[in-house]
Amino acid sequence: MGTIVIKFGGTSVATTEKIQHVAKRIIDLKNSGKNVVVVVSAMGKTTDHLLQLAGEITETPAKREMDMLLTTGEQVTISLLSMALIEKGVPAVSLTGWQAGIITESVHSNARILDIKTNRLDELLQEGKVVVAAGFQGITESGEITTLGRGGSDTTAVAIAAALNAEKCLICTDVTGVFTSDPRYVEGARKLSAISYDEMLELANLGAGVLHPRAVEFAKNYNVSLEVRSSTENEDGTVIEEEVSMENNLVVRGVAFEKDITRLTIFGLSNQLTGLSSVFTVLAENHIDVDIIIQSQTDTNTTNLSFSIKNKDRKEAVNVLESQKETIGFEHIEYEAGLAKVSIVGAGMVSNPGVAAQMFNILAEKNIQIKMVSTSEIKVSAVIEEDKMEEAANILHDEFKLSVGQEVR
């Protein structure tokens, strides 16, 4: 019997009424003759409420204790959903992260999954039970409760699907699929019927917000068939798979954008071989994500190094770098906040070398200054001023013919 892993996010289980609705969808799936593992997040406002409680205690809560606190959120959802299923006559068993065998590394608030010990899952599925597992959470080898960070429930779902060799992993969310861009900001943004892992990965990394990048990476690595679809509407979503041929006449598949970016520049960085690596080692050790990196030679002994980070990490990034100033060897640090990143993504770019130039031209034409650039085989990103972000996204969406009615199929 095939196994389906189906994930519902916080909005889909925000009230007991919505949980009842989710239970019905699960029962339909179960009745279609599948083994079903459900992965759920905390109910809507629960996490906010817990964060508020922690905030009343201290401004700097210990990360271990935050994990202890936040993981209660999903535990509430799994028990309520299991009650709803049992009430409707479907045998269901809830499992916390540790009960589901989700082993993570020993990092609090942002741990990665190392392994899934599936014996308990296997056993329960074999007994015909619907398993309702808590997303977002895991346990270290030494028995500490950890969380996977933002969007962690997606990762839990994909990892379980991979471990169980599931037929499919359905990510049910409050949108009906993956769009060419965010419809709230970009006029004419439309749903894609399919997209490749790599494209989705770029879109996810670029802040499209539908799927956590770690989840997509996991899916790609283990070749898990993913589908993003609505948690309420019964329409086809977007399939994420290895090769997407249907729409390959589209060079660009999506436009992504992301606010709250800071460009940090280290002036007079020592030109020794270790300079660059020591900067990013320090940042990595402090779990600060660095995105675009640009190095420019100034004289023979030093370079200037610019990179983009999240606004929220700026203070800590500056602190940890300053504290290692002697070891790393640099003159001073400057930063510019209030930036945004706009990106175009598409597997077709590989064979269409003019795409980046087309992007830069249209932005220049519309007087939008580009402050940093980064490219990959299937993506071009530009860092611009935050208040130009929405305009730029619409311009690019239109330029690359992504709007409703423009699609050639």
Add this chain to the structure above:
Amino acid sequence: MGTIVIKFGGTSVATTEKIQHVAKRIIDLKNSGKNVVVVVSAMGKTTDHLLQLAGEITETPAKREMDMLLTTGEQVTISLLSMALIEKGVPAVSLTGWQAGIITESVHSNARILDIKTNRLDELLQEGKVVVAAGFQGITESGEITTLGRGGSDTTAVAIAAALNAEKCLICTDVTGVFTSDPRYVEGARKLSAISYDEMLELANLGAGVLHPRAVEFAKNYNVSLEVRSSTENEDGTVIEEEVSMENNLVVRGVAFEKDITRLTIFGLSNQLTGLSSVFTVLAENHIDVDIIIQSQTDTNTTNLSFSIKNKDRKEAVNVLESQKETIGFEHIEYEAGLAKVSIVGAGMVSNPGVAAQMFNILAEKNIQIKMVSTSEIKVSAVIEEDKMEEAANILHDEFKLSVGQEVR
């Protein structure tokens, strides 16, 4: 270094402000040179809120899933209290029931503790950490989350104290100690400085409500020195210990009472040897607590059997007995609800045989009808009409000279 286990109930940790206050008390205790293990319950209204959510899903929630749901309550408290301690510079580590090694039997909603695996507790105390453990919850050998039932946090505290061979187990609550009777109902009720395990056990079993009977039993069996004291006031509480000599001139130490009692009578119970045991086996299997039992011979072949249970168990008790009517062999069942139990407790009764008679006399004198009676070496209980309960308690409290100013010390 001596170890103190200190327990705070739900009212004492009802708000983040109260949690901050509790943190200060713990720090004082830690600074007095003790190893400290704190056991806490769910914050004030948390359990009610969780029960409400479950109630919105189903009227008959699966017990396993209720345990999954309710145990999030203490998990929130342990993390917040640990954050508060860490913030104030005291190294603290929260542990859920399973992390603290609280092994229970495989019963949901009312499990008993079988064992405490102390290796993790020992390790953390050795490192100088304050351990903040979740009360009320445990884990079965097969990894299922269980709860200990009402007052379970007291039991957790005493069990940990026993397992760690602690100096003392402090139960901090919203009263300042154990009283001769409930001051809300009985005029002149006053705090006892000490009481024996057995007396406390009778009082706890009889609904005095300060300490869970299971906790007292545990304390007695493992000779754990217990003290009930206020969670806010800094005054001496009531010490519960093996022998209490200070007040042994008092024959009766306390008056306890309890509402919501039903008397159930089985008429025409088969007089076979197995009749009686089969009745109580069926009830025990369904976790229905039976208190007072009275058997009366009617003819040579059958007897009538009366026993008292909680009102809330009446429906289930009747159902399970009726369903086994053929096997057990009886004619019919009747019941009387709306009853109460009033009891006098005191170790001195053993050498004062007239105490029970004195109790019956004074109640008869005041026109209070006794419907059932039960006695032990240190207790006499009478089941009466519920609306006479308060009056009877006051009469007995006065009769046995327990009121303020009457104590001889």
